[in-house]
Structure formats: C-alpha cells, structure tokens
Amino acid sequence: MIFYQMIESETSTFTYILGDESTKEAIIIDSVLETVERDLKLLSEMGLTLKYIVDTHVHADHITGAGEIRKRTGAKTAISAKAEVVCSDIILNDGDELKFGSYTLKAFETPGHTNGCMSFYTEGMIFSGDVLLIRGTGRTDFQHGDPGQMYQSIKQKIFTLPLETKIYPAHDYKGFTYSTVALEKQFNPRIGGERTVEQFIQIMNDLKLAYPKKIDIAVPANKLCGIMPN
Amino acid sequence: MIFYQMIESETSTFTYILGDESTKEAIIIDSVLETVERDLKLLSEMGLTLKYIVDTHVHADHITGAGEIRKRTGAKTAISAKAEVVCSDIILNDGDELKFGSYTLKAFETPGHTNGCMSFYTEGMIFSGDVLLIRGTGRTDFQHGDPGQMYQSIKQKIFTLPLETKIYPAHDYKGFTYSTVALEKQFNPRIGGERTVEQFIQIMNDLKLAYPKKIDIAVPANKLCGIMPN
Numbered sequence: 001m002i003f004y005q006m007i008e009s010e011t012s013t014f015t016y017i018l019g020d021e022s023t024k025e026a027i028i029i030d031s032v033l034e035t036v037e038r039d040l041k042l043l044s045e046m047g048l049t050l051k052y053i054v055d056t057h058v059h060a061d062h063i064t065g066a067g068e069i070r071k072r073t074g075a076k077t078a079i080s081a082k083a084e085v086v087c088s089d090i091i092l093n094d095g096d097e098l099k100f101g102s103y104t105l106k107a108f109e110t111p112g113h114t115n116g117c118m119s120f121y122t123e124g125m126i127f128s129g130d131v132l133l134i135r136g137t138g139r140t141d142f143q144h145g146d147p148g149q150m151y152q153s154i155k156q157k158i159f160t161l162p163l164e165t166k167i168y169p170a171h172d173y174k175g176f177t178y179s180t181v182a183l184e185k186q187f188n189p190r191i192g193g194e195r196t197v198e199q200f201i202q203i204m205n206d207l208k209l210a211y212p213k214k215i216d217i218a219v220p221a222n223k224l225c226g227i228m229p230n
Numbered sequence: 231m232i233f234y235q236m237i238e239s240e241t242s243t244f245t246y247i248l249g250d251e252s253t254k255e256a257i258i259i260d261s262v263l264e265t266v267e268r269d270l271k272l273l274s275e276m277g278l279t280l281k282y283i284v285d286t287h288v289h290a291d292h293i294t295g296a297g298e299i300r301k302r303t304g305a306k307t308a309i310s311a312k313a314e315v316v317c318s319d320i321i322l323n324d325g326d327e328l329k330f331g332s333y334t335l336k337a338f339e340t341p342g343h344t345n346g347c348m349s350f351y352t353e354g355m356i357f358s359g360d361v362l363l364i365r366g367t368g369r370t371d372f373q374h375g376d377p378g379q380m381y382q383s384i385k386q387k388i389f390t391l392p393l394e395t396k397i398y399p400a401h402d403y404k405g406f407t408y409s410t411v412a413l414e415k416q417f418n419p420r421i422g423g424e425r426t427v428e429q430f431i432q433i434m435n436d437l438k439l440a441y442p443k444k445i446d447i448a449v450p451a452n453k454l455c456g457i458m459p460n
Contacts, residue, residue, distance in 0.1 A: 004407070004408075006405045006406060006407065007237065009242075012239075035405060038404060038405065038406075042406070045413060045416070045417050046413070174268060175237040175239060175265060175268065176236060176272070177236065177407070178234075183276070186275070187275050
C-alpha cells in the first residue's frame with residue numbers, strides 16, 4: 001500500500017494519504033483547508049486518483065479541506081453519522097467499510113473527544129483522530145466530549161487490536177509521528193497501565209485547558225464540509 | 231526493521247531511529263540537542279539499545295544531540311572523515327558500513343551542501359541529509375558547499391538507486407515526510423528531469439538566501455560533537 005503522512009505545522013495536524021499501488025485509488029484522511037494545494041499536487045505527482053475524503057470528526061482547531069478537495073476532484077466525503085455533517089456524501093456507521101483498490105478502510109465509532117469521532121483501520125494501522133494521541137488523548141470538554149466514553153473507546157476499540165498495530169493520530173505536538181498499541185498500553189500517562197475509568201475521568205476533568213482558539217469558526221465551517229456560505 | 235521519524239519543529243529537522251526488532255540494537259540519525267530527552271525516552275520505551283549516533287553532516291541550523299546522547303548512553307558517534315569532527319568515535323569513509331543487529335547502514339559520500347556530507351542507505355531507504363530534500367536541495371553557499379559537486383552527488387549516488395527507494399531528508403519545511411527516487415527524478419524543480427549541471431549551478435547561485443541564523447554557534451558546536459567547552 002502507498003502510505004503518506006503529512007504535517008500542517010500551524011495546528012500540528014497530520015493528514016494521511018492511503019493508496020493502492022496497482023489501481024491507484026486513494027483515500028485522504030483529515031485534510032486541512034490551508035494545505036489542500038499541497039495535498040492535491042502530491043496526489044497528482046504520485047499518480048493517485050482520490051476516491052474518498054475522510055474526516056475522523058468535526059475538528060475544532062482547523063477547517064477541513066474536505067469540501068474544497070471534493071470540488072476539485074469529485075471524490076466523495078465521508079464522516080460519522082453522529083457528526084451530523086449533512087453535506088457529507090457518505091454517512092458512516094460503526095463497522096462500515098470504504099474500499100480503495102484491493103484495500104479496505106474500516107470505520108469504528110470511538111466517541112469521547114466528540115460524540116461523532118471515528119477511528120479507521122487498515123493493514124495494521126489505526127487512524128485514531130483526536131481520541132488516542134501519542135502518550136496522550138484528545139480533550140473531552142467540548143462538542144459532547146465525554147471522558148467515560150473516551151475510556152471505553154480506547155480500551156475496547158483500540159487497545160484490543162494486536163500489540164504491533166501502528167497508531168496514527170490526527171495531531172502530535174512533540175514531534176512524534178506514530179505509536180503502537182503496545183507502547184500506548186504501557187506508557188500512555190492518562191490511560192495506560194492499570195488506570196481505572198474513575199482515574200481517567202478525574203485526570204480529564206482536572207486538565208483545565210484554554211478555550212480552543214479557532215473553535216467558533218472551525219466547528220460551524222466543518223459542519224458545512226469546510227465550505228463557508230457566501 | 232523498527233523505523234521511527236521524529237520532527238524538531240523549530241528548525242524542521244527530522245531525526246530518525248532505526249532498530250533491529252530482534253536484537254534491539256539501534257542507530258539514531260541527525261539528533262537535535264533540544265530533543266535529546268524526548269529521543270532517549272522513546273528509545274527506552276521501545277526497548278532499544280543505541281549503538282551508533284550518526285550525523286549526515288556538520289549542521290549549520292541546529293546543534294547536534296550526538297555528544298549529549300553519547301554521554302548518556304555510551305553509544306558511538308559517527309560522521310564523515312571530511313567533516314573534520316575530531317571528537318567523533320567513528321570516522322566514516324565512502325562505502326563504510328555500520329551494523330545494527332542483522333541490518334547494515336551503508337555510508338555514501340554526497341558532498342555539495344557541505345564537503346563532508348554523507349547519505350546513508352538501508353533496506354530501501356536513503357537518508358539524504360541536506361543534499362537532496364523533498365522537491366528541493368540543501369543550499370550550497372556555506373561550509374565548502376559546491377553546486378557542481380551536489381549535482382554529481384544526487385545524480386550519481388541517489389538517482390541511480392532503484393526508483394522505489396524512499397528518500398528521508400534531514401529537513402522539510404512544507405509538511406512532507408518522505409519522497410522517492412522516482413518522484414524526485416520527475417518533480418524536483420532544481421535537479422529533476424533533464425536539468426544540466428550548468429542549469430543547476432545557475433539555479434543554486436541565483437538563490438540569494440539569507441545568512442543562516444544559528445550558523446556561527448551551530449558549526450563550532452557541532453565540530454565538538456555538540457558539547458560546548460565550559
């Protein structure tokens with residue numbers, strides 16, 4: 001499989017391209033409006049034809065490139081039913097699959113950061129969005145976030161995968177690029193080891209994070225697939 | 231093979247860890263002083279034992295973590311003979327090999343950005359330092375840089391590798407994480423396609439880049455393996 005990880009440095013967002021090396025069909029995960037040109041150029045140079053534009057959730061820190069990429073390529077956008085993004089071409093439910101060439105990307109509901117978060121699995125890799133980060137997790141204090149749900153999502157949907165499964169999140173702020181189920185089960189300071197759900201909820205509720213800078217622009221825009229009304 | 235790419239965001243430097251999954255012997259390439267703690271923690275969590283600390287060249291934009299990592303781990307530092315870093319444990323010449331577990335990292339002299347630049351090859355990956363970047367090249371106006379030499383290094387040492395070889399440079403400033411020989415041969419705007427050596431020299435000499443911010447601190451420090459005299 002063709003696999004490419006890109007970084008949008010202002011919001012430390014990872015965008016991923018997955019492609020079938022034979023049919024050249026591709027999927028993009030968590031695109032960012034500001035880097036759409038870069039991503040489309042790379043897809044073209046790699047000879048890939050975009051089939052699906054997937055968002056792991058309604059992002060609060062950046063505007064998705066989904067709508068703009070759809071306009072430019074004709075690929076179909078896809079996001080969780082629970083994200084309530086009515087402009088999306090494909091509305092995903094737990095267990096749904098997106099095929100690209102001979103590969104399958106499988107969607108899992110992993111609520112907790114938002115109620116409409118999904119993680120996506122293919123070929124030993126899980127794209128965990130803002131649910132499970134590298135030695136961290138997404139926040140749970142906005143967009144119907146819920147630390148109890150997040151705990152169950154991570155423990156039941158991600159930590160049950162094979163230990164060597166690679167974890168590719170939507171962000172990293174320390175310069176890491178991936179993790180594994182084994183590493184997060186052992187070393188995640190919030191949810192690794194023997195942490196109970198009560199301890200995890202306490203940790204999350206004690207974070208007292210600043211109000212997200214772009215949330216009041218990004219969330220409404222992302223509910224419209226990143227295309228603002230004129 | 232265990233492979234891990236890290237990013238130091240201030241100077242957009244990539245640091246790489248390569249490890250043997252059985253013996254757990256590892257190599258680190260192009261470490262940065264400011265991220266030594268992060269890198270050592272990750273090595274420890276991955277259960278890896280560092281054997282070699284490699285620098286592709288004497289960096290001008292950041293101080294290497296090599297000396298500090300050597301002090302903390304006992305691993306041996308390695309850099310090109312032509313880099314004239316007398317504190318280095320291992321002085322590399324063209325074709326030299328570093329073994330880690332069942333893998334071999336092979337050193338190639340690729341001068342041009344500096345006269346002591348090396349690229350390193352293992353398992354379908356080339357670590358090209360500041361010689362070949364993604365859709366770009368390193369600059370050639372300091373540290374005995376030479377665009378004619380750079381042209382030959384890239385054309386003869388990197389572009390002769392199999393087309394699918396992955397290129398991992400020391401930096402990227404646009405959020406890309408790797409390239410391939412095929413992509414750079416086709417799409418590198420400075421040296422791809424049919425560019426002649428005369429055209430390449432002209433392009434490089436016309437760049438008129440700003441004086442590197444940290445060069446007067448970084449180069450002397452890196453000549454001392456990144457450990458400043460008290």
